[in-house]
Amino acid sequence: MAGHIQDRWYKTENGPDGKPHRVRTDRYGTGKRYRARYVGPDGAEKSKSFPDRQKRLAEEWLARIEADMSRGQYLDPKASRTTFQQFAERWLKAQTTDPASQVLVETRLRLHAFPRIGRRPLDSFRPSHIQELVKELEQSPISGGYARNIYSDVRAVLSAAVDDGLLSRNPCGAASVRPPAVETRRVVPWLPEQVFAVRGALPERYRAMADLGAGCGLRQGEIVGLAEDDALDFETGTVHVLRQVKQIRGKAVFAPPKCNKERDVPLPSSVAAAVRAHMDGCKPVPVTLPWKTPDGPPVTFRLLFSNTADGLVWRSNFNLQDWKPALAAAGLIPTPRPGEAYASAREHGMHALRHFYASVLLDAGESIRAVSDYLGHADPALTLRVYAHLMPNSQDRARKAVDRLFLPGEPTT
Numbered sequence: 551m552a553g554h555i556q557d558r559w560y561k562t563e564n565g566p567d568g569k570p571h572r573v574r575t576d577r578y579g580t581g582k583r584y585r586a587r588y589v590g591p592d593g594a595e596k597s598k599s600f601p602d603r604q605k606r607l608a609e610e611w612l613a614r615i616e617a618d619m620s621r622g623q624y625l626d627p628k629a630s631r632t633t634f635q636q637f638a639e640r641w642l643k644a645q646t647t648d649p650a651s652q653v654l655v656e657t658r659l660r661l662h663a664f665p666r667i668g669r670r671p672l673d674s675f676r677p678s679h680i681q682e683l684v685k686e687l688e689q690s691p692i693s694g695g696y697a698r699n700i701y702s703d704v705r706a707v708l709s710a711a712v713d714d715g716l717l718s719r720n721p722c723g724a725a726s727v728r729p730p731a732v733e734t735r736r737v738v739p740w741l742p743e744q745v746f747a748v749r750g751a752l753p754e755r756y757r758a759m760a761d762l763g764a765g766c767g768l769r770q771g772e773i774v775g776l777a778e779d780d781a782l783d784f785e786t787g788t789v790h791v792l793r794q795v796k797q798i799r800g801k802a803v804f805a806p807p808k809c810n811k812e813r814d815v816p817l818p819s820s821v822a823a824a825v826r827a828h829m830d831g832c833k834p835v836p837v838t839l840p841w842k843t844p845d846g847p848p849v850t851f852r853l854l855f856s857n858t859a860d861g862l863v864w865r866s867n868f869n870l871q872d873w874k875p876a877l878a879a880a881g882l883i884p885t886p887r888p889g890e891a892y893a894s895a896r897e898h899g900m901h902a903l904r905h906f907y908a909s910v911l912l913d914a915g916e917s918i919r920a921v922s923d924y925l926g927h928a929d930p931a932l933t934l935r936v937y938a939h940l941m942p943n944s945q946d947r948a949r950k951a952v953d954r955l956f957l958p959g960e961p962t963t
Contacts, residue, residue, distance in 0.1 A: 553586060553587045553588025553589065553612050553615070554586075554587060554588075554612075555584050555585070555586055555587075555605060555608050555609060555612070556584065556585040556586075556587060557583060557584060557605075558575065558577050558581065558582070558583055558584070558585060559574065559575055559577060559578045559579065559583050559602070560572045560573065560574060560575060560578070561573060561575050581599075582599035582600055582601050582602075583600070583601060583602040583604075583605075584599065584600040584601075584602075584604065584605050584608045585597050585598070585599050585600075585608075586598050586599075586600065586608040586609075586611055586612050588612060588615055588616075590624070590626060591619065591624060592626075596626070598611060624715070625673060625715060625716060625717070625718060626715065626716070631671045631672075631673060632671065632672055632716060633668060633669050633670060633671055633672070634663070634664075634667050634668055634669075634670050634671075634672060634675075634707065634708075635664045635668030635669065637672060637707065637710075637711055637714075637716065638659055638663070638664070638668075638707045641707055641710050642655065642656050642659070648805075649798050649842070649843050649844075650796050650797075650798050650805075653798055653799055654699075655703050658696075658699060658700045658703050659700075659703055659704075659707070662687065662690075662692070662700045663683075663700060663703065663704050663707075666683055666686060667679065667683055667704070672708075672711050672716045672717050673716070673717065675708065675717065675721045676721055677721045677724035677726050677727050679721065680704070680721045680722050680724075680727045681726065681727055683701070683704065684697075684701060684727070684728065684729065684730050687700060687701065687730050688730050688731060693733075694730055694731055694732040694733045695732050695733075697730035697732075698729050698730045698732055700730075701722075701729045701730055702729070704722065705720065705722040708720045708721065708722055709722075736939050737905050737909075737936060737937065737939075737940070738897075739902070739905045739906045739908070739909035739940065740902055740903075740905070740906045742906075744880060744882065745760070745764050745903065745906055747879070747880035747881070748760060748876045748877060748879075748880045748882070749761070749764075749876075751875065751876035751877075751879035751880055752872060752873075752876045753872055754831070755828070755831070755832050755855070755856075755858070756855070756863075756868070756872055757824070757828070758824045758825050758827070758828035758854075758855075759773050759774075759855055759900075760903060761820075761821045761824040761825065762776070762789070762821060762825070763900055763903030763904060763907070764903040764906050764907055765818050765820065765821035765824075765907065766789050766815045766816070766817060766818075766821060766907065766924075767815065767903075767904045767907035767908065767924050767925050768789070768791060768815070768904075769794065769807075769808065769900075769901070769904065769926070770865060770899075770900040770901070771794035771795050771796050771865070772791050772793075772794045772807055772926075773855065773900075774794070774795045774853070774855055774862070774863045774865070775793045775794045775795040775804060775851070775853070776789075776853065776854045776855070777792075777793075777834070777851035777852055777853055777854065778829070778834035778852040778853075778854060779851070779852060780792060780851075781854065782817065782822075782825065782854075783817070784817070784822055784826070787816060787817045787818070787819065787822065788814050788815070788816065788817055789814070789815045789816075789817045790812070790814055791807050791812060791813050791814070791815060791926065792806075792807070792812050793805065793806060793807065793851075794806070794807050794808070795839070795862065795863075795865075797865065797866075798843065798844055799844065801840075801844040802839055802862055802864070803839050803840050803841065803842060803843060803844060803846065804839045804840070804841050804842070804849055804851065805841070805842050806842075807926055808926060809926065809927075809928050811926050811928075813923060813924070813926050815924050816924070825854070828854070828855075829854065832855070832856065834852040834853060834854050834856075835852065835853060835856045835860045835861075836850050836851070836852050836853075837850065837851060837852075837853050837856070837861070837862050838850040839862070869899070869900075870892070873899075873900065874892040874895060875892075877892075877895055877898050878892065882895070882898050883895045883898060904925060905937075907924075907925075908921055908925060908933070908936075908937050908940065909937070909940045911924070912937060912940045912941050912942070913940070913942065915942065918930050918933050918934050918937075918941075921933055921937070
């Protein structure tokens with residue numbers, strides 16, 4: 551057995567005859583009688599108390615402890631009573647991922663997971679509890695994609711608890727558990743006239759930002775982070791995407807591009823001309839921000855785009871004061887009445903320019919691999935999942951290929 555059972559109500563003493571006798575202790579009749587004791591894998595003594603007449607249960611408990619140790623499935627009973635929120639908060643502090651990503655995970659857990667399962671002890675989790683969580687997330691007003699992100703965060707926390715020996719298995723891995731459903735919405739790229747309408751409605755100092763989004767596929771933060779001295783090579787027609795501006799808990803920082811993927815993107819002559827004209831009218835300005843984290847070392851770059859006060863283009867201000875009015879002027883969202891706010895326009899954010907860029911390249915026959923590289927995606931599979939429906943129809947390609955062979959003099963378009 552992994553330990554022994556202590557009887558707190560009796561002790562053994564030598565009697566007048568010199569023989570051992572059982573005698574009552576001062577605790578006789580009070581409290582729990584039996585204490586099952588053992589030494590855990592960490593070298594510390596563990597114990598659990600049982601009432602009178604339950605010595606057999608204490609022995610069975612110790613036997614299970616011994617079996618779990620031999621199978622490598624031992625869980626510290628006290629440590630496993632740690633709640634999900636207590637463990638998740640420690641787990642968050644130990645993460646070494648991108649600070650902005652940490653903020654997103656912390657926010658999702660705090661707003662959606664902790665109120666639902668935060669007080670539940672880790673060793674009490676069952677697949678049914680995760681099923682209930684998924685159902686509540688699906689019935690809430692959040693999107694399916696956001697609900698799945700919350701589920702992924704919860705799964706990651708519980709996996710870490712398994713690794714730390716506080717949980718025998720992750721209930722999210724049960725066959726009966728499924729992640730929240732995600733509605734399948736295909737990307738519908740803007741038409742060229744919509745791109746031109748939005749661009750034309752922007753203040754002149756920001757129009758080249760639309761050119762770089764629609765003509766080079768850059769993200770908003772990457773455009774804002776473009777610097778005069780290292781971003782553009784007009785001779786080779788290349789944009790060097792080396793950094794982005796991102797916000798962490800309301801503070802702006804310079805950081806590597808998403809996924810830490812620096813990349814070179816073709817710079818079309820039309821976009822180059824627009825950027826040159828912008829630089830003639832709005833000279834680059836030096837901006838100093840911390841690197842990667844709000845307490846990181848300060849670095850300075852001469853940014854191509856600045857606000858009217860020659861400072862950083864803040865995403866929130868730009869989106870509200872410049873981008874949404876341009877969308878309304880282009881007819882993509884309603885013009886609000888006086889005193890009312892603009893409607894939500896998530897599908898018409900600056901990311902729509904990247905969708906337009908991808909659709910143009912794919913329609914021209916560019917490969918998924920090249921489009922993925924230019925967009926800075928983690929891998930071509932992501933690009934294919936998002937944009938496969940925009941690729942030219944295989945039947946059309948087959949007809950054109952055969953017509954070129956058998957009807958060389960006939961038009962194939």
